[in-house]
Amino acid sequence: MNLLVHAAAGTLVAQYTGNPFLAFLYGVISHIILDMVPHGDSKLYQKYKNKELSIKKAAAKTILDSISAIILTVVVFNLPLPSSNLVMSMAIIGSVIPDILIGFFELMSPNPPKFLKVVHKWHFHFHDMIAKKYDLSIKHGLLLQVLVFLLLMKRIF
Ligand SMILES: [Zn+2]
Numbered sequence: 001m002n003l004l005v006h007a008a009a010g011t012l013v014a015q016y017t018g019n020p021f022l023a024f025l026y027g028v029i030s031h032i033i034l035d036m037v038p039h040g041d042s043k044l045y046q047k048y049k050n051k052e053l054s055i056k057k058a059a060a061k062t063i064l065d066s067i068s069a070i071i072l073t074v075v076v077f078n079l080p081l082p083s084s085n086l087v088m089s090m091a092i093i094g095s096v097i098p099d100i101l102i103g104f105f106e107l108m109s110p111n112p113p114k115f116l117k118v119v120h121k122w123h124f125h126f127h128d129m130i131a132k133k134y135d136l137s138i139k140h141g142l143l144l145q146v147l148v149f150l151l152l153m154k155r156i157f
Pocket residue numbers: 001031035098099123127
């Protein structure tokens with residue numbers, strides 16, 4: 001899913017613990033669970049790898065998504081939420097770090113370190129677990145992500 005949705009989930013899981021390490025762990029788990037929900041982009045990464053999707057378009061999408069997640073994070077830090085800034089930070093970092101590591105994998109390709117190869121393998125194992133059999137169209141996937149984002153926002157505020 002988009003980083004914005006992952007960051008929103010991180011904000012929510014931060015409300016359920018006072019421990020920054022658990023917050024990070026819950027953030028990572030929330031990422032895996034959300035990615036397992038088919039959301040229309042299971043073929044997008046393959047299109048990028050096959051050069052059917054230009055690097056320019058992929059970069060533009062990633063930059064816009066990242067800026068959206070940063071804006072959400074800035075807003076969240078200015079709201080009177082019960083969790084500490086450290087817990088909130090760790091939860092949001094945990095919720096987005098799998099995709100950040102995929103970004104490092106791409107930057108270091110064709111020879112990424114073994115650790116990133118392992119992360120890459122497991123990330124897409126979970127990401128495509130259901131979507132390889134059944135995925136939504138890109139449009140419906142985007143609509144689903146908007147709905148998930150709104151539900152998360154409703155739950156947070
Ligand atoms: Zn992901």
